[in-house]
Amino acid sequence: MASRFSLLFLTSLFIATSFRSSAADDTDVTSGVDGGDLLIRQVVDHGGDDFVGENSLLNADHHFSIFKRKFGKAYATQEEHDRRFSVFKANLRRARRHQKLDPSAVHGVTQFSDLTPREFKRQFLGVNRKLRLPSDAQKAPILPTNDLPKDFDWRDHGAVTPVKNQGSCGSCWSFSTTGALEGANFLATGNLESLSEQQLVDCDHECDPEEKGSCDSGCSGGLMNSALEYTLKAGGLMREEDYPYTGTDRGACKFDKNKIAAKVANFSVVSLDEEQIAANLVKNGPLAVAINAVFMQTYIGGVSCPFICSKRLDHGVLLVGYGEAGYSPIRLKEKPYWIIKNSWGEKWGEKGYYKICRGPNVCGVDSLVSTVAAASTSQ
Numbered sequence: 001m002a003s004r005f006s007l008l009f010l011t012s013l014f015i016a017t018s019f020r021s022s023a024a025d026d027t028d029v030t031s032g033v034d035g036g037d038l039l040i041r042q043v044v045d046h047g048g049d050d051f052v053g054e055n056s057l058l059n060a061d062h063h064f065s066i067f068k069r070k071f072g073k074a075y076a077t078q079e080e081h082d083r084r085f086s087v088f089k090a091n092l093r094r095a096r097r098h099q100k101l102d103p104s105a106v107h108g109v110t111q112f113s114d115l116t117p118r119e120f121k122r123q124f125l126g127v128n129r130k131l132r133l134p135s136d137a138q139k140a141p142i143l144p145t146n147d148l149p150k151d152f153d154w155r156d157h158g159a160v161t162p163v164k165n166q167g168s169c170g171s172c173w174s175f176s177t178t179g180a181l182e183g184a185n186f187l188a189t190g191n192l193e194s195l196s197e198q199q200l201v202d203c204d205h206e207c208d209p210e211e212k213g214s215c216d217s218g219c220s221g222g223l224m225n226s227a228l229e230y231t232l233k234a235g236g237l238m239r240e241e242d243y244p245y246t247g248t249d250r251g252a253c254k255f256d257k258n259k260i261a262a263k264v265a266n267f268s269v270v271s272l273d274e275e276q277i278a279a280n281l282v283k284n285g286p287l288a289v290a291i292n293a294v295f296m297q298t299y300i301g302g303v304s305c306p307f308i309c310s311k312r313l314d315h316g317v318l319l320v321g322y323g324e325a326g327y328s329p330i331r332l333k334e335k336p337y338w339i340i341k342n343s344w345g346e347k348w349g350e351k352g353y354y355k356i357c358r359g360p361n362v363c364g365v366d367s368l369v370s371t372v373a374a375a376s377t378s379q
């Protein structure tokens with residue numbers, strides 16, 4: 001899978017525009033699936049403040065008040081307030097569509113609910129340039145897959161730092177990269193160190209040798225494999241506290257070789273095989289993965305398992321575990337899922353986490369998986 005991977009830019013939120021262009025968005029594809037509207041109504045009617053149920057548009061005022069309070073939103077003028085309210089209502093309708101397409105998750109109001117798709121793109125997405133997997137990408141050796149635990153979560157084993165927040169900067173790729181190295185470094189040294197995304201944002205301009213201009217570029221996107229290549233060449237990453245996150249890419253590189261906290265020994269890509277992904281996760285620590293983030297914009301909780309989801313990769317995240325007993329009221333059975341650490345703060349999703357169902361490469365989550373080993377001698 002490695003060489004001709006035409007990978008799209010991994011920035012943060014590339015949600016609305018790509019989704020709107022798909023016919024699915026305005027079509028009720030759930031009709032006839034799982035019994036159709038009756039069951040959907042059962043799912044969407046059971047309430048919750050963030051939740052977008054049947055009556056949510058009637059209660060839009062109420063939802064907007066809760067939204068403003070919860071996310072500390074304040075608007076300068078009445079005009080701005082009114083404009084945000086109408087955007088908010090449009091996003092309620094969009095969340096309703098997502099709810100129908102993805103009934104085993106809960107979709108509704110998130111901190112992004114007062115932004116239009118265009119604003120989203122401008123604030124959270126950079127220039128959309130193509131990035132490919134580096135042609136020299138190593139493939140991970142095939143691991144045995146018998147005896148894998150039924151459930152596994154690296155958070156239970158101390159390999160995962162608290163959820164971080166990338167802010168209005170398309171730097172998801174740097175958070176995915178630090179997360180993978182934080183885990184690998186924990187396995188190699190026994191110490192959990194939070195590592196610096198800002199070092200990657202400021203200093204990593206690693207390019208694809210085969211495609212001119214495809215380089216890691218701060219808030220305008222990047223690729224985890226390139227960032228691991230940079231980290232290998234640079235010697236390592238500094239601690240978060242020694243090189244804190246600013247959320248902008250206008251500063252100079254302040255990398256100090258004498259303050260390296262974690263080093264890459266090697267890294268490789270895992271084949272498109274869920275058992276191999278699980279085996280690499282359990283053996284080597286959390287994995288840097290790419291995903292299509294369309295459904296993440298309105299995600300509140302549960303196991304996301306959309307009937308239709310693009311495999312176009314636009315977001316970098318961290319795979320930390322997997323499980324089974326998912327929230328799945330429609331099918332009344334357990335739905336195996338991956339546990340994904342995101343970088344949009346703890347107020348998003350399930351305390352900053354996302355659950356996406358396992359199965360046929362849902363939303364592209366199996367397409368680009370990187371595993372990393374850390375050198376055991378962090379200084």
Ligand SMILES: *[C@@H]1O[C@H](CO)[C@@H](O)[C@H](O)[C@H]1NC(C)=O
Pocket residue numbers: 265266373374375376
């Ligand atoms: C990667 O590095 C680790 C730690 O040094 C080592 O145990 C492992 O064999 C290496 N893997 C490969 C594929 O070189």
